[in-house]
Amino acid sequence: MTDACRWCERKLGYRFCDPEYLERALTHRSAGGQHNERLEFLGDAVLGFAIAEALHRSLPEADEGHLSRLRAALVNRETLAELAQELDLSRHIRLGPGELKSGGCRRSSILSDALEALIGAVYLDGDLPAARMVIMSLYDVRLQDLPPPEALKDPKTRLQELLQGRGLPVPVYSIEEISGEKHQQRFSVACDVPGLENRTVGAGSSRRRAEQVAADRMLAEIDGV
């Protein structure tokens, strides 16, 4: 049994029938040969499905919006990279020389992609029950300690709800400036609440992001949070 197989059995509780699946899941594109991108495509779909199903089952009263936000909070690059770090996955990823030198095995995209590929590999090797078991064991703590609905809403939604709760009008966002060259444009957006004196400005690589930053600052100003 290879080192990676032992690690997988210890950390994920799964023993591969065909260790080639595991090997491929741990091989980044830069290493050449059979790499993990197709497995990542499959694993992403298995993961999204398993988490959606678990949330749907365990929260029978939650509405669709809350379920969607929970899923987005559980299945995203940052959370997957955190999980990969908890597993010490980076020690087992095979990278090409360029990525190795630049410390690629610590990059969150490489980590999260490899973890999705690992889930895809378990699915191909052991079918859905095995993949579900691995996913549930990975997400065990996070599924037991789900964030409350309030914590999941984006700043613009929270701001709008706060203002409506106080009988105030909805905020107005307006673009102040767009600067920079094509692929590196920066948007600067102001947030005003009609009737309030406060004005906040946010910047970001898209109009939407700049609006969220401005809304977050407005929330901080008027709510003292």
Place this chain on the structure above:
Amino acid sequence: MTDACRWCERKLGYRFCDPEYLERALTHRSAGGQHNERLEFLGDAVLGFAIAEALHRSLPEADEGHLSRLRAALVNRETLAELAQELDLSRHIRLGPGELKSGGCRRSSILSDALEALIGAVYLDGDLPAARMVIMSLYDVRLQDLPPPEALKDPKTRLQELLQGRGLPVPVYSIEEISGEKHQQRFSVACDVPGLENRTVGAGSSRRRAEQVAADRMLAEIDGV
């Protein structure tokens, strides 16, 4: 057996053990009571998984980018609404009075949501094999007649590849105008190819969309497509 049950058996080849699932899948939020949004959340995940798996299996040589683009072309509001129309789903959707008056049952969002909810309902009623069978029968023709890789790339990507293939520089996009109020802003973007005289302009509700329109027009101009 209700009318909806007969329709479902005839069109999808599936008979519900518990027809309440079917009833709920066909009930839009506007009709009040138990509606289909939670089922839609679940169905969306089941569908994404089943299509990803089918593509992964049937195209062993396709790379991840191609698989992702195919999935996006198969699982989106427009395709789901088309499938819903082929099934004559709108006849069976229960809407509230407001939506009924405004012809809501023909709206693509209501149709595609209801079809996803129907898939979620089959999954809860008959588990994964039943849901898979329904999805495969829905997508039968489309899975047998998949678009070629070239047809799936967005206009900006196609334009860039065409120019590179001809040894020309990459196109330059620049915002010409932003007009309209906050939630209804229109972006107008110009596309220039250094060294060529052509200039095209596209408009859309986001900068990205406007760029794609401009790129599509540039493609038509220089390629005669």
